[in-house]
Amino acid sequence: MQSHESNRLWLDTYPEWLPADIETPEGSILEAFLRSADHYPNAPCIHYFDHSYSYRQIRQWSLRLAGALEHMAVLPGDRVMLIMQNIPQAVIACLAVWMRRAVVVPLNPMFTGADLKHYLDDCGAELIICQDDLYPDKVALAVQGRDKIRVVTSAPIDLLPVDAARPAQFENLHKLSFDQTLSLLALIAREGAETTQVLKPAPEDLAYLVYTSGTTGPAKGALIRHANVMHNAVVYEKACRLDHGDVVLGVAPLFHITGIVGHVAIAFHLGIPIILAARFEAGETLRLIQKYGATFTVAAITVYIALLNHPRLKQYDLTGLQKAYSGGAPVSPATVRKFYEAMHLTIYNIYGLTESASPATVTPLGMTGPVDEQSGALSVGLVIPGHDAWIVDLDDPSRELPPGQEGELVLKGPGITDGYWQKPEETAKAIRNGRLHTGDVAKLDEQGWCYIVDRKKDLINVSGFKVWPREVEDVLYRHPAVKEAAVVGVPDDYRGETVKAFVSLTEEARAQRSVSPALLIAFCKERMAAYKYPRIVEIIDELPKTLTGKFLRRQLRGR
DSSP states (O other): OSSSSOOOGGGSOOOOTTTTTTOOOOHHHHHHHHHHHHHHHTTTEEHHHHHHHHHHHHHHHHHHHHHHHHHHTOOOTTTTEEEEBOHHHHHHHHHHTTTTOEEEEEOOTTTHHHHHHHHHHHHOOOOOEEEEGGIIIIIHHTTOOOTTOEEEOOTTTSOOOOOSSOGGGGGTOOOOOOOEEEEHHHHHHTOOOOOOOOOOOOOSSSSEEEEOOOOSOOOOOEEHHHHHHHHHHHHHHHHTTTTTTTOOOOOSSSHHHHHIIIIIHHHHHTTOOOOOSSSOOOOHHHHHHHHHTOOOOOOOOOOOOHHHHHHTTTGGGTTOOEEEEESSOOHHHHHHHHHHHHOOEEEEEEEGGGGGGEEEEEETTTTOOOOOOOOOOOOOOETTOOEEEEEEEEEESSSOTTTTOOOEEEEEEETOOOTTTTTTHHHHHHTTTTTEEEEEEEEEEEOOOOEEEEEGGGGGETTTTHHHHHHHHHTTTSTTEEEEEEEEEEEEEEEEEEEEEEEEEEEEHHHTTTHHHHHHHHHHTSSSSHHHHHHTEEOOOOOOOOOOOOOOOHHTTTO
16 A cells, blocks of 8 residues: 655755755746746846847736737636747747636647647637747648637747847748738737736646647646646755756747746746747857856756757857756766766756656756666656655555665655546546656665656566666667667567667767667677667667657657
């Protein structure tokens, strides 16, 4: 049987400055923003390429857009789809939606029209706010035959000064307008159009309906409340030692839970700026880190790899980025060493899910996560303040396992979702007695450090023996020629399943043509048990991933 509360072994390992529990701030994300706008009206809220927008300016634009939503009869609880890259209008739209006590449904701009139609059917939104270039081929298809749905569009350059030089990624961009849509720029440019009544959300109100990444199955809309987000914003503040002097590098997509909590919410909570640059480009990101003195970020490991491999890396001063965290996929010890040697940058592991409103475990700033002796995996940190965690048997979830044993990670706390949108069966499977069954295989050691072994569904069964992809991937990452590695199980007549690795190589290794699948198989064979090393290695140019750096193993299995 699971105990009512976990033993919280991690509390004894916490640094003395990290509290065991956190009191969630009163109010909503909107109120956090409004407080900061009152306290720091002239301070920068958003840095966008070479232009900055103050808290006062963002508040004014948000109030005007909220006024437009009021005229459109957007009501509390209504869902509003938001389909944008990391541009200021995405932040303004969120604030305006919350001023109506409505719910933001952020979606990936890379989705197809058919994808958007599916999400529209699921969430029942009657208003879409999107980038103008997404309308003709995607959004128009999704809303076809739905006369009640209104669409507001905006171009990524709408808020840039007219006479300013365009950022390189927008050199060939043309602003678009459509008879069937409203212009966000026109709505926020009207003086005196501010809403007459800001409907402040309650902490228990839905802030977001965030769809899971769907790497292991159909996406589900996790219910993320203002209280979930604000609690975990304070977790970031305390565990990463953030204050009003910090600058957030906003490279995680703002439609993803990391961007929502680890960028937007923490910035609003502390009254600090976010650096945005539409879509991620390594060279431009390096320039903006130096220009604005970025100090904190949470990013996929793929972002750090792109920065590390950029040919002009040495031209930039990144020494201010001392609070650099990586989530999405655990970082291997070998990768952490590479970054420190090349950039003098310490990357701290963090782990979370959409359902946990970003962080579930975190490596407190200044601490070094240990490496698991058995698997060689680097810890993803300690369970965050105010939360409980258990490791339960994979076959019998009612049986709690002691420290050191692998099982499914179960979480409970104020950051955890209470369900999925209109999916009672999925909710019942994942959340039992208020506890989130993550589907991730993990273990906790005697000091409370957490190690993510792998996804429960990704287990490879080789002749009756368990092989976790993460363990094989960590060995592959030790080879200097390996840039990225993802491991899956494939059918095998003799073993049932066998281990197959997909690998991308560094630029140097590709140029030298000195690395073959046979060489990598031999490398693993020397370092792993006979049933664990990959029998098949396929070298490909790029591994398919979500925008947050998670490998799309379903695509790899289908190759």
